[in-house]
Amino acid sequence: MFNYFIKRVIASIVLLFAVIFVTFGLFMAVPADPARLSCGKTCSEETKIGIRHAMEIDIPFSEQYKRFVKGLFVDRIYNQGSTVARTCEAPCLGFSFRTDENVTDLLQRRAPVTFSLALGASILWLTGGVLFGMLSALKRGKLVDKLVQSVALFGSSLQIYLIGWVLSLYLVIRNNILPTPAYVSPFESITSWAGGMLLPWITLAFISMSGYARLTRSGMLETLSEDYVRTARSNGLTKSRVYFRHTLRGAITPIITIFGLDLGGLLGGAVITESTFGLKGVGRLSLEAVYELDLPIIIGTVIFGAFFIIVANLIVDMLYAVLDPKVRISK
Amino acid sequence: MKNKSTAIFAALALSASALTVVSMSPAANAAGGITLNAKAVGPAPAIAGTKKGGTLNYTGKSDVNHLDPTRCYDTFCMNIGRLLWRTLTAIQTDGNGKQTLVGDLASDVGTASKDSKTWVFKLRSGVKWQDGTDVTCEDLKYGISRTWDIEGSNVLTSGTEYPVNYIENKTAYKGPYTTPTGDLSGVVCGKSGSVETITFKLTQSAGDFNFQTTMPNYAAVKKSKDTGATYDDNVFSNGPYKIESRIKKDKSFFVKNTYWDTKTDPIRLQNVDRIDMLLGQDSVNTNNLYIEDTGRATNGMVNGPLTQNVPLIYDSEYDGLKLRFENRGYYGKGPYVEWLAINVQKVTDLNLRKAIQCALNKESLRATAGGKSTGDYTNSVVPVEFGYPAYTVCTDNPKGDLAKAKTFMSKVKKNTELVFAYSNATTDAENGALSIQSSLAKAGIKVKIKPIDSTDYYTLLETQSKDTPDLMLYAWGFDWPNSSTIFPPLFASDLVGKDTVGENKSRVQDKALDAIMNKALAESNATKQTALWVQADQYVSNTIAAVVPLWQLKTLLWKGSNVGSVYNSISNSFDWATVYLKNPTK
Numbered sequence: 001m002f003n004y005f006i007k008r009v010i011a012s013i014v015l016l017f018a019v020i021f022v023t024f025g026l027f028m029a030v031p032a033d034p035a036r037l038s039c040g041k042t043c044s045e046e047t048k049i050g051i052r053h054a055m056e057i058d059i060p061f062s063e064q065y066k067r068f069v070k071g072l073f074v075d076r077i078y079n080q081g082s083t084v085a086r087t088c089e090a091p092c093l094g095f096s097f098r099t100d101e102n103v104t105d106l107l108q109r110r111a112p113v114t115f116s117l118a119l120g121a122s123i124l125w126l127t128g129g130v131l132f133g134m135l136s137a138l139k140r141g142k143l144v145d146k147l148v149q150s151v152a153l154f155g156s157s158l159q160i161y162l163i164g165w166v167l168s169l170y171l172v173i174r175n176n177i178l179p180t181p182a183y184v185s186p187f188e189s190i191t192s193w194a195g196g197m198l199l200p201w202i203t204l205a206f207i208s209m210s211g212y213a214r215l216t217r218s219g220m221l222e223t224l225s226e227d228y229v230r231t232a233r234s235n236g237l238t239k240s241r242v243y244f245r246h247t248l249r250g251a252i253t254p255i256i257t258i259f260g261l262d263l264g265g266l267l268g269g270a271v272i273t274e275s276t277f278g279l280k281g282v283g284r285l286s287l288e289a290v291y292e293l294d295l296p297i298i299i300g301t302v303i304f305g306a307f308f309i310i311v312a313n314l315i316v317d318m319l320y321a322v323l324d325p326k327v328r329i330s331k
Numbered sequence: 332m333k334n335k336s337t338a339i340f341a342a343l344a345l346s347a348s349a350l351t352v353v354s355m356s357p358a359a360n361a362a363g364g365i366t367l368n369a370k371a372v373g374p375a376p377a378i379a380g381t382k383k384g385g386t387l388n389y390t391g392k393s394d395v396n397h398l399d400p401t402r403c404y405d406t407f408c409m410n411i412g413r414l415l416w417r418t419l420t421a422i423q424t425d426g427n428g429k430q431t432l433v434g435d436l437a438s439d440v441g442t443a444s445k446d447s448k449t450w451v452f453k454l455r456s457g458v459k460w461q462d463g464t465d466v467t468c469e470d471l472k473y474g475i476s477r478t479w480d481i482e483g484s485n486v487l488t489s490g491t492e493y494p495v496n497y498i499e500n501k502t503a504y505k506g507p508y509t510t511p512t513g514d515l516s517g518v519v520c521g522k523s524g525s526v527e528t529i530t531f532k533l534t535q536s537a538g539d540f541n542f543q544t545t546m547p548n549y550a551a552v553k554k555s556k557d558t559g560a561t562y563d564d565n566v567f568s569n570g571p572y573k574i575e576s577r578i579k580k581d582k583s584f585f586v587k588n589t590y591w592d593t594k595t596d597p598i599r600l601q602n603v604d605r606i607d608m609l610l611g612q613d614s615v616n617t618n619n620l621y622i623e624d625t626g627r628a629t630n631g632m633v634n635g636p637l638t639q640n641v642p643l644i645y646d647s648e649y650d651g652l653k654l655r656f657e658n659r660g661y662y663g664k665g666p667y668v669e670w671l672a673i674n675v676q677k678v679t680d681l682n683l684r685k686a687i688q689c690a691l692n693k694e695s696l697r698a699t700a701g702g703k704s705t706g707d708y709t710n711s712v713v714p715v716e717f718g719y720p721a722y723t724v725c726t727d728n729p730k731g732d733l734a735k736a737k738t739f740m741s742k743v744k745k746n747t748e749l750v751f752a753y754s755n756a757t758t759d760a761e762n763g764a765l766s767i768q769s770s771l772a773k774a775g776i777k778v779k780i781k782p783i784d785s786t787d788y789y790t791l792l793e794t795q796s797k798d799t800p801d802l803m804l805y806a807w808g809f810d811w812p813n814s815s816t817i818f819p820p821l822f823a824s825d826l827v828g829k830d831t832v833g834e835n836k837s838r839v840q841d842k843a844l845d846a847i848m849n850k851a852l853a854e855s856n857a858t859k860q861t862a863l864w865v866q867a868d869q870y871v872s873n874t875i876a877a878v879v880p881l882w883q884l885k886t887l888l889w890k891g892s893n894v895g896s897v898y899n900s901i902s903n904s905f906d907w908a909t910v911y912l913k914n915p916t917k
Contacts, residue, residue: 036790039488045831047492050485084484084508084559098396099579100486100560109578161615168616173623180626278612280581288580293786 008317012310019306020299021065027295028061034097034293054079055097057295068094068299093303094296096289103300107282111304113183114281117204117273118266120197124205125212126259130252132209133216140221148213155210164203164276171199181277200277204270208262212255219251257316264312268305365422365812367541369440371433371597375909378426380895381602384915387894388631389608390617394580399563400550401477402490410907412547414572414585414599414606419452419471419529419544421598422811424899424906430812432542433597436471436551438526441541447533447855450540454527459590461568466551468520468527474552476507476515483509486560491810494548497540499532508559536853538860542811571601583608602911621889624659630912631891632905661898661905662704665886668712669806671767671879676827676838677801678749682742683776684876687802689725689736690774691767691879697729699762706882711868712807713817714883716900719865724872724880736774748777752791752800755782767802778802793831805836806884812901814864819848822871837877844870893917 035051052058056067056078067076071092078095079085088094093103136148171178181199184192269283286301288294395408400416403409413421421435432440437452444450458466478494480487483505499517504510519530537543556567564577571593572585585606593601609627620628671691673684697705709715710724726732740746751767753760764780771778781800783791792803810816820826824845826835847870851863871877886903890896895913896905 033790045828047481047485047488050481051488054485054488079484082484082509083511084486099563101579165613165615165619169619173616173619173625176625276613276616278609278616280611284611 005318008314012314015310016303016306017069020069020303023299023302024061024065024068027293027298034295054084093300096297097294098292103296106285106297107300107304110280110282110285112185113279114267114269114274114283116183116186116193116197117200117270117279117281118263120194120201121204121208121270121273122259122263122266124201125208126255128205129209129212130216130255133213134220136213136217137220137224145217148217152210152213155207156214158207160203160207160272161276163206164200164273167199167203168277181279183279183281200273200279203276204273212258215255215258216251219254223251253320256319260312260316260319261309264309265305267308267312269301365430365432365542367432367440368423368597369434371423371431372438372594373596374593375423375596375598375600376425378600378895378897378909378911380913381600381909381911382895382913382915383602383911385603385912385917386605386607386630387603387910387912388627388891389606389633390612390620390627390631391608391610391633392612392614392617394583394608394610397489397563398566398574398577399487400474400490400547400552400566401480401487402563403547404489404491406902406904409547410902410904411608412550412566413570413908415566415568415570415574416547416550416552417458417466417569417596417598418547419549420541421545422901423598424897424901424909426897426909428897428900430899430901432545435545435596435598436466437529437544441544443538443540443855447536447538447540447853449533450531450537452529452531452541452544453523454529455595456526457592457595458569459592460553461573461588461590463590464553466569468529470551470553471529471549472515472518472520473507473554473557474550475518475548476504477552477557478506478548479504479515480506480508482506491546491548493543493546493810497533497535497537497543499534507554507557537815538851538853538855539811539813539815542813542815545811571596571599572606575605580610582610599908600911602909603915621659621891622656624656624892629891629893629917632894632896632907632910633889659890659892661886661888663885663898664707664715664900665808665884665903666714666716666812666900667806667808667884667886667903668709668714669706669804669881669884670712671881672803672805672836673877673879674799674801674803674836674838675875675877676840677799680743680745681876682739683746685725686736686739686743686774686776687771688876688879689732689739690771690776692729692731692770693881694729695770696763696766697882699759699766701759704885706884709880709883710872711880712821712871712878713814713864713868714809714812717812717814719861719868722869722873731770733774736776740775746775746777748779749801750779750781751802752781752783752788753804754785754788756785756788763804792836793833795828795830795832803836804881807834808903814867815852818864818867818871819852822867822877823848839871839875839877841870841875844875 033048034057035048035055039047039051049058056064070076071088071090071094073090075090076088076092077085078088088102091104093107095102096106132148132152136145139145168181172180178199179195182196184196186193269281269286271283271287273279274281274284275287282301282304285297286305289297289301395411396405397403397408398412398415400412403412417435419435419437420432420440423431423433434440434452434455436455436458438455439453441450441452454468454471460466475494475498477487478490478492479500481492481495486508498515501516502513504513504515517532519532521528521530531540533540551569552562553567556565558565564574564579566574568574568588569591571588571591573588575584575586577583587601587604591601617633620626621631621633673687675684678684693708708729710722710727711719713719725735751764753764755761761782764782768778768780791798791800792805807817807821820834822835822837822839822844824840824842826833827838827840832838844867847863847867851860851867854860854863872880888898888905890905893913894905894910896910899906
């Protein structure tokens, strides 16, 4: 088991560096010129040459990549030897082409917004999805079941920006039922934090919940038909103990797997949700960087996102082995 | 020294060392309908209904690109930046929207030598930084010298290059970071009695140099407060407001600069207590907020249009769109003109170009862009506010004149297929392309339409390659309201190089046109200068048929119901310099 874990970690690190390499390469393949975008309305060729030099994008691709990877471990000095040389501390992800901000600092500032969004929304969709799925399974064929399935279908076919805008208009703008979405650090004010994130949580959870409800329902239905569940009931165990401890446990494994992957992806940045509600998280940052051809930020957000997805995959693999004895024995 | 225009001004250039200033006359320029006031003092003209106090909000998707004046080159940063920094001269807007050139850091509008190559300005006393110290001539010179960083370290990107193209630099100065002990020879601080003066020695005649000094490059920067690339977020103020805190693309707060004195400032008022900017907001939500006029929007300003059509309703009498809530917005002429540029390097036959001018159905093209709401037809690349005499480009019929077009076509020696390139960002653009193709086809002009990815579009237009199109749409707005910022940047020969053409999308290289433009730039007499620009205007449209002028674009602006302000046609926005809240306690 330990050897398996080590192998998976090494493979994950290799995968992360492969992602960085590919992203670098894809950026270089884009014909647009970041120096031109940085330059402004009138821009002479000499100015663009100077800007490319200042951005260090006039050196060969292999050298650019080499300096970048080295900067992850050792402090990097840009424009070394010039009067405007500047140091970027390791792990150095560079400076934004547009705003000159240190990319690591930018990510540190934006990450709590994304984490807050992911945390609240995921708790809501997991608990809500599982509870509704259970209810639906236990009341199979009844009105409740049909209602839950219909709402789940409706939710999964909606787009975040549509439901987000509609909820924003009716709950915030017109009727002041919910506060305007905004991020306030929980260390500043826990109530303002929760209040400001409530609408984004509800919106994201509503759409994601539907998948979990359906997954829980089908898992529960399968497990409810197992012999051991019938045995547990006939031995006099209470319904709640049977359903929660025995039935749900059997159905939860695939749900945890999907949850881990979804959460990992969300931690990389919920682009649409953040854009819809004006939240300045990592997802929004990555979108802006793509529009502005801001390579250092693109690479930084890709590493950030890839890291969490790879870690989530790793954890899910390990958790799977813990939850499912069959997997543990085979490993 | 990098000077794009050196070649075209060679005929007029005199050796600076041989120059004798025979006489200095107060600049008597007027440009684009703007008059001059050489004796303006503060306070700025009062606006009826103005009240003091309250917090003004701004809610929008994009942040200001750069608050650093050396890096600022769009109207948004100029609008907000003007609250923080003062330039040598500036344009004052009164309560009726009337605009006048006045001294800002200067107490006059400058005095020019006979050849307009030496300019002297007197500086205003009593202007202070946010720490209470005086703004000096050296501060202003330092601010101007920062533009030369584009010849040095290239830390301060994105601003205009006007000072570098016009001001003498005999010491190979490369900006304050690369040559920290260097001196910019073309800017000299002095004294006239007890009054500080600043003198500019130019490499070329500039009859409207005192309009150029309204550009942000001519703002003062205190050397000890210059933080280079991060000055964007730490601008040290001499305007009515200063930065309290700023996180780029997130939020910015401005509070009153208590050392700003209204008596020294003929442009700005300090009406609101605080300005609260929230950026990175979704456009649809922001638009809904403004329609409902709730929350932040009631005391809110925006920058430019939000989602285009939601706040507009169809007005059947006008047969176009009008503003839904007229007390909360402005929907009218803006400063931009749009035209179809003809690549004269590829479409060499003048008869073919004239045929295009006659055949183009502007009405049908405008319909694809939104109809009457898009803009008002024009025969010039110059805004109608400049007051130039009207003239005709082939026909005044917006549907075109097919008969005339066919007459020109009968003289065309070789009718080849032309390529019209357009940005594929919207379906309107494709419909526009089809409209152009179809209307020119009726005159026998074959056009192939070519969609280009929006990220590559402007690069394609300005580079010389085998893919360079024959026809393309373009629009332009002046940097200051004079044709000196329209014709030379768009049609000067020396812009056309082997690899790029800058803004000269028509690739015009015409010696006669260059001569007219040179003469106009050097002319300090307003009437004579205007006459020369009128000549240039008609030359571009009629003599060489390098463009098909289309329309002057309309502009749409929103504001909250509690915001009082005046439309500023130069910045194409509500005037941030004099904005107030009708009820400051709301």
